[in-house]
Amino acid sequence: MEFISINPFTGKENARFKTLSDAELSSSIELARRGFKEWRKVKLTERCRLMSRLADELTRNRESYAVSITSEMGKPILEARAEIDKCATLARYYADHAPKFLKTKDVHTESVASYVQYDPIGVVFGIMPWNYPFWQVLRFAVPTLLAGNSVLVKHAPNVPLCSLAVEEAFRRSGFPRHAFQQLFISEEQAGKVIDHADIRAISLTGSEGAGRAVAARAGAALKKCVLELGGSNALVLMPDGDMKLAVKLAFKGRFGNAGQSCIAAKRLIVPEDRADEFIDLLSAKIKKLTDGDPMKEDTGIGPLARLDLAENLERQLKESIAMGAKLLLGGKRKKSYFQPTLITDVKPGMPAFDEETFGPLACVITYKTEQEAIKLAKRTKFGLGTAIVTRDVAKARTLAKKFEDGSVFINQWVKSDPRLPFGGQKASGYGRELSVEGIHEFVNIKTVRI
Template identity: 40%
Template sequence: MTKSKRPLISVNPLNGKTLKTYQEMSQEDLEKAIGRADKAFVSWRNRSFSDRAVILKRASNLFEERSEELARLMALEMGKKLSDGQGELALCAEIFDYYAEEGEKILAPQHLSTREGESTLVFQPLGVVYGIQPWNFPFYQPARFTAANLIAGNVVLTKHASNVPQCAEAFAQLLFDAGVPEGVYTNLPITSGGAASIIDDDRVKGISFTGSNAAGAMVAEQAGRNVKKTVMELGGVDPFIVLEDADMDLTIQRFAEGKLGNCGQICLAAKRIILTEPIAEEFLDRATKLFQALKPGDPLVESTDYGPLCTEKAAEQLEDQVSKSVKAGAQLLVGGKRNGAFIEPGILTEIPAGSPAAVEELFGPIACVWVVPDEEAAVKLANDSPFGLGGSVYTQDHERGRRVAEQLECGTAFVNHAASSYASMPMGGVKKSGYGRELGELGIKEFVNQKLIRYFN
């Protein structure tokens, strides 16, 4: 066996203590893992939908049974509050349950109308698919990719983020305990540098990536050279539009959910708060008081309002973005101070063009606020971005909310609710937020061969 390259270290961001160290998989072991997956596909694709569904149902039950244990693991390894972790695991159970129940129906052959003969569209698995997953939702992110592909008959290789190796191991163990055969799901303990060869391997038929735009572009470029299907979810700077007729109590509640959930470390988080002038003062006053009342603490303690970011490095980067924005002229109404891996929830206003808060994704509990005169200006500002993942609009006029939502250049738009994910609803972005969809009917069809069969007499 060749020597491992570098360790994957699990660190508690609350106190900086090392929890566990893993050795990166060697190139020789990686080659064997891909070979096992390729071999496993032959038998897995021929298992009936009902057989595969039974296994997914067991996995769904295990997510519920192990919710407390796995939520605690996320709290220790990446700082997620227990309540946030339990919500994530409930969604994982919902996803596996949804695909177990609906997968066969979604992928049933479709008979098409033709002028002569008969035509049928069938959906067939591609083979080995590779998921590159982030750290912010170490169970939900791989769950949405894995469940859809397992029920479709594909086999899955997964590279988790290097800072959550314990969660990666626990996810794989849960699937094995549910009855997933060896090789049908494989956790790859590798760093980014060790992952390049996987995309080039002819046995790997598709790649799904969730992460930064820069890293996603490199993965897509390499996959493109190999003519391989990809799905890209590359984050965003989602607008949160508050119109003058919004229900302010509801809006503040949704703002707290959309900005503070997972300590702001969500691709679909409310990142650009766009207020129409008539309600700006009230919103900022209430949001400032809300943030001032929040208390940091151990994510394992239920009374904690917010925990640390995933790493101290992440907190330092966010602190730097806030500092540079303030130096450029932005006003910091509240918060923004760092203590280790903790960042006080903050609000930036008067944000100048070109500053980090105006052009970069601030991944944490910092709200960036703009005030505009009216609905038209709000929509224009919302769409003035290279990204287009999600967005939300707040108004008591249902038709007005629908009209604004339809104008937003994004993959997912919500009215009177913070952007979020559901097992049966597709999620994905446009522009530099990526392409392709996960979850729902669209998600299961990303990595299948949609084959047309024509019959003539």
């Protein structure tokens, strides 16, 4: 197996890398194991200082990192720069808040003293996706490193240059090599890493299938894992909701990153008597999307990251149309580029409703009653996020309790934020990243009584 970097816009190969030999992989694990013993001794204030330097490094070399993203997975350069900015914000947030999050907590009991401390657990293995090739890695690695663990990362095989760039960012910021290592390894080797006695926990961001495989293997070894998997998020426009706001959120939530996001607005659920207005306004915005070279700042949407992704989206679209969905806009594919597409008359049972659609495919679903709208939104095996657009915020707060999702956003689109925990339920995985909950996933929460 090789890690091959191909520019999805030009189709040209950027670079290719061989996977590590088993002996080289064993050496990397051993380095992480030995290095953990040193890294955990580094004072938290020093770890935070290094993390602040990482934030500065990302800001200082923002353009080169953004170019790496765009050249490997095709997102427009403006979105790539925004991804780097978000990573810098994440690093600064944890550098500022880790001391509070990891502070020993005194608990009053009948003992002389009782307290809870947060100890690092060892080497943590991350398996990361290509769609946000910097953000996904750092979202996992930043709090895990600050907690005192050492980190190994297997990145997606189509973004090896981004993987190397992330590792280089840590090196330039002063992190020792044993603290963070990226690995060019196969899926078979990744399984051996999970099994390895020196690996204490695993974090995966990826597909439902990958999540099941990792969870089974980690479970067999009694190792903790955090799974951030797919989603089929609904945006529900309530009968009283602001139409222009709903269209704005639907457009941004569906077509950002060419729709290649677990939290994209995949199902747009609107009142039957307001559907025509919603479709007209959304269509007008879609028609203004400019495609082309993602390195150019005026490009609004780029190609999908790989040819197979575009082919699968085409399958989902064609099968849904064959089952009764109506194509209003787009629908054509040229290699890995997929036209921004809008379909209506989408019903449960169609791939566009039931499956995760990972691309620029907006699906409009209509309802007659509020109860039907909630039922449609909940009719999914996923449980990542839901957005509600309504003027009755008090009612929306009550409705939020009915959704089996990790996040419910009212009058805004679902997004991750370092200040808030992020994760899902059901087929969207388990565990949380970000905020205090995220940094506590990979620590030993130890009780001490005297």
